[in-house]
Amino acid sequence: MRFATVPIFLGLTATLANAQSFCSSARHSGESVKVTSNKVGSIGGIGYELWADSGSNSATFYSDGSFSCSFSRAKDYLCRSGLSFDSTKTHQQIGHIYADFKLVKQNIQSVDYSYVGIYGWTRNPLVEFYVVDNWLSQYRPGDWVGNKKHGDFTIDGAKYTVYENTRYGPSIDGDTQFKQFFSIRQQARDCGTIDITAHFEQWEKLGMKLGKMHEAKVLGEAGSNGGGTSGTADFPYAKVYIGQGNGGGQQQSGGQQQSGGQQQTGGQQQSGGNSNSGSTLLRDYANGFRIGAATNTMHYNNQNYVNAMKSFNYMVAENACKLSGIQQQKGVYNFNDCDNHYKKAKELGMDFRGHCLIWHAYQPSWFQNADANTLKNAIVDHITKVLQHYDGKIDAWDVVNEAIDDSSNGNGWKMRNSFLYQKVPNFIDLAFQTARKVAPNVKLFYNDYNTEGVYAKTESVYQFIQDMIKRNIPIDGVGIQYHVAVNQQPSYQKINDLIGRYCKLGLEVHITELDVKCDNVCNSGNVEQQQATVFTNALKACLNNSCCTGYLVWGIGDNDSWLGGDKKGLLFNSQYKPKSQYTAVLNVLKEYSASQPSKTTTKTSQPTGSTGTCSEKIQSQGYKCCSDKNCAVVYSDNDGTWGVENGQWCGCNNKTVTCKGVTGYPCCQSNKTVYFSDESGDWSVENNNWCLIA
Incomplete structure (x- = not known):
């Protein structure tokens, strides 16, 4: 369970052996490098790593992808070789991923746990994954690898047990919470082709969502609970490639090869930071953080609008995915507009946020005028149908929107006296419980305005969320809308402290609908600077708290804003040109990206x-x-x-x-x-x- 920052190699090709022969005749070939201490590197465009926490260890890596690992008195030891990606594409966008391997065990002693197979990471969501086809220990890895056992499945012609785990600890993005996915073969094998994509597809059928690919490598890992483990794990054949199985593909990483055979280069990689030093896109400095905007399909035919959208890596539909956008007539579900938003997000390489399942405002008359029993059933039916439609596609939804009354004074809370509350007083509990039952792997958010620290309602909403947790209502996150005015907005310290309080509740936080209207000072000389301070204070506070994982502005250009163009509340002007507020946000992200430490391998508890x-x-x-x-x-x-x-x-x-x-x-x-x-x-x-x- 090791990780490291790995370089990105683009456009590499290699001659691959026929799969029918490598199990019997494979041997190391090409240039080689011997490593005797912990190191991440590359040879012939193939990324490799050696890591151990103790003992006398070494590994030899070859330019054909093969490698050999020797270890002595190591408590925990690993070596791996394969492909590195740039965390911008899903496995579907990259292509079908396979690996061929041959393992030769030599003098293995005192191994208590081990994984041999495929190892890698994705971002957005952050997932560490294993496909285990063999092990150096006497025992097959068991149920201890995961806190959720999905069961046994036939994947690529063999039986595997699939596990899922939630872990907080070291990762490629620092100490944070992430998922772990395992497929563990029931019968070990020393040689063969692993259809990595087949495992990805099985996991996704089970609701185990993967993100943008960071790496996929052939792995040998072993550990000891006693005085250390010793032996050699030799991989005379090891290839991770994209294409057809059994060696019929091209060994390459996350980039694309230019026509005419010219290879692209990855550019200089900065230590611990982002290599996109010339980019002006916010997403290029996000380092896995979700920074996004609300959009509307009516503007998708405007290329300037779409170009501005490309600055972000996260999208939410302003109205299309609400009940009024999907179910104008009772029982008639029309997902076209919401689907078009989702498809556009995927086209631009963006994640998509669901907003919102249940809201009191702007609802069709059939929903507002329904009797209590009909309304209750409609709430359950709508949530069920929508979450089923987007199963495996959207990983976070605002389940309930704006249910707390504005008059709440911080001493308890008052429910908004909406038709929902009047007819179904427990509609919030019902909505969250239904959502959890239908989509157990989706993160469920409560979303509201006047919750960023300026108004007393902030404390009331916090108390309300506390009460939900105490009553075991399933909630995973809070959306702080953050519609503020330049002369009425929270200080950095106030919003930072507020987010920190939600972190202590074990919740995620998204800033969901940020805009900063200029109000009565729109024509003053420094209004953009004042607005920039509001945008950056919110972003800095979010980045300062590990549970704050999303930051979204409520629109693209000023003229598209619900505030009206004269309020100048967004990051782009009415011609979709970035304003100084945008530059301020960009600079915060650049500073954040540059400050991220190089990811070093850290021992996992055993x-x-x-x-x-x-x-x-x-x-x-x-x-x-x-x-x-x-x-x-x-x-x-x-x-x-x-x-x-x-x-x-x-x-x-x-x-x-x-x-x-x-x-x-x-x-x-x-x-x-x-x-x-x-x-x-x-x-x-x-x-x-x-x-x-x-």
Whole structure:
């Protein structure tokens, strides 16, 4: 489970062996480089990495993609070779991805866990993935690899067990939360062709969404719980390629080869930053962060509008995906306009955000005038049909929009007295519960205005969200709309603190509808500078909090804004030329991109050896106790079974609390305890399990 920043290589071709022969006759060929310490590099345009946490280790990498790994007394060791991409294309856009490999094991000793197969990452969403066809240990990787077991599936003619895991820890984008996907072959093989895309397609059928490709490499990884592992994993044949299976393709990475055989070059790669130093597109400095805008299909025939759209990597439809845009007549679903937005986003390489499933305003008369029972059924039916239609396509939706009344004063909250609330008082709970049931892998947001810190309603909405969590209503995120005026907007500190409070609730935050109207100072000399400060304060605060993963402005050009062109509230003017506000946002992203540290490989926690404190139930599952007397293996799942998702096998000096509430979280039942599961004894929100079996 290693990662590193890898260089991007474009337009590489290689001579590939016939698949019927490489299992019997393959041998290393081409130029070679021997590596004896942790290193990321390339040879012949093939990316490689050697990493180990201890011991005496080496690897030899060849320009044909093959490699050989030797390790001695290593607690954790890996080497890999294959393709690197630039995180701008999905696997569908890249083409069908295969890998051929041949493994020869030599003198393998003391290996407790291992993966041999395919390893890689995607961005947006951030996913670490494995296709495991073999292992250097005696035992096949088991259920401990993931907290969700999807089951056994036939993929490319063989049986694999598919797992999914949510993890918080080191990644290619720093310490953050990400998904892990595994396909583990039931019968190990030493040689063959892996249809990587077939696994991607199976995962996506299960709702396991992949993002833009970062890498796909042949991997050998091994680890030991004791004194270290030793041996050699030789890969005399290893190719990752795009094309036809069994070697019938071209080994290349994320770029495209120009006509006439001329190879493109990736340009100079900056350490820890973004290599697009000459670009003026916001998306080129986002480093996986989603920066976007609301759009309207009526402008898609204007090339200047579309060119401005290309600055972003995230899109939301202003109106087309609302109930009024999809179901004007009861039971008659017309997805055309919403689909056109989604298709345009995909055409431009953008992710798409869903807005919104349930809202009180601008609704068709049949919906507004329905009796209570009909309205309740309509809410369930609409959410079900829409989420099913966009299954596997949209990973975040505003489920309910603007349900809290503007008069809420921060001392509790008042529901908006809409027809929804009058007829179905629990419509919010109903909407979120329905959405979770229909689309368990979609992130569910509550979205509202006057929630950015200027008005008392900000605190009321926060309290309302807290209450949803306490009542176990499934919610994953909060949308802060951020419609403000240049002379009435929150300070950086206020919005930064507010986002941080939502982070502590374990929620994601999106700034969803940002615009800054000039109001009574539109003609003053420094109004654009003042507006720029508002845009950048919001962006800086979002970037400063790891749970804030999206920043969207509510429109492209000033004339398209719901505010009216005279309010000058957006980043582009009415001719779709970037304004100084745009440049200010661009500069913040450039600074952010340049500040991102180079991603270095970090050890992943594994079951520890030796003796210590743990229950028989833990031991019965095959996990050993901790070695430190101050540490204990603890249950992290609500059902009392072993939970691998938090990546912490031994909790040290942890605290238990019997309480009326812990940092806003509800109390446990009488037979359970709130557990502080970080090594420092601090509250751990990333595992989403606050009450553990006593």
